Amino acid sequence: MQLGKEVGTGFVSDDAEATVGEEVAAPPETADAPAPDASALVASEPEPTAAG
């Protein structure tokens, strides 16, 4: 899977994980944020090629 160049790193928690049963009924658009746009290219890493 080619993901392109790295644009950022970080950590995010999934607070809804404890209430999975409730959340699956909700539309995904309202539960999670969309992945942000690639804006600031900060490093040139080799593109990953594996799928996991």
Added chain:
Amino acid sequence: MLASRAAPERPDRPFTGFKLAHAVVASEDGQAGFAGLTMGAQRVYGTTAEAACIWTRRHAPPRRRCSCGFYCLNSLAEARALSCATENRDAVLLEVTASGRFIRYERGLRYSRQRVRAVRVGPCGCGRPARGLVGWRGLMPVCAGCGASRALITFGGFATRLGGQIPVTPDEGAAGWPGQAGEGLPDAGLPDAAAIAALGAEMALVHARLDHLQARFNQLEGGES
């Protein structure tokens, strides 16, 4: 010289991503799960999972300059496009919540924690809409006709084996047979008995014709018919 790196990001909410995976079912207890397409195929994961590096235990995924961690794409369309590759046609499409440590790329993420939110099943290998999954351990989408003589796990059955919290549905947006039902490709179901009878009769005629030609050939060569 290494480029300077930006400060670590701390988004308020986890990411939504899309990825392909092979649907699997354990031979022991019938519990369902997923396996990655390439290196990730070595490990089966459930609806919630923590990534582990398959190369070493010395670091936590995802790690720069290693290929470890879960992968997903930002775009559903891109994940669907990936399923067109020959080697991926048996895979199902997962909608996931990606969280934990992450490395963000132009087209997707590499991350440490995953929660599967929905499973979308593409068409059968023949192009008809899938009605379930078949296989032994590794499953693949199949239509009613192609799966007629095999043990079929319905979408509902697969959802139950996943724990009953994840919707498993046909991928309505996936590309299937481009023609319409009835346009040279039956929608589904068992082969038509009348068509089989007609084909059998035609084959019998062809065999009779070949026998006749063989007899004439033998006569021309001076042998007996």
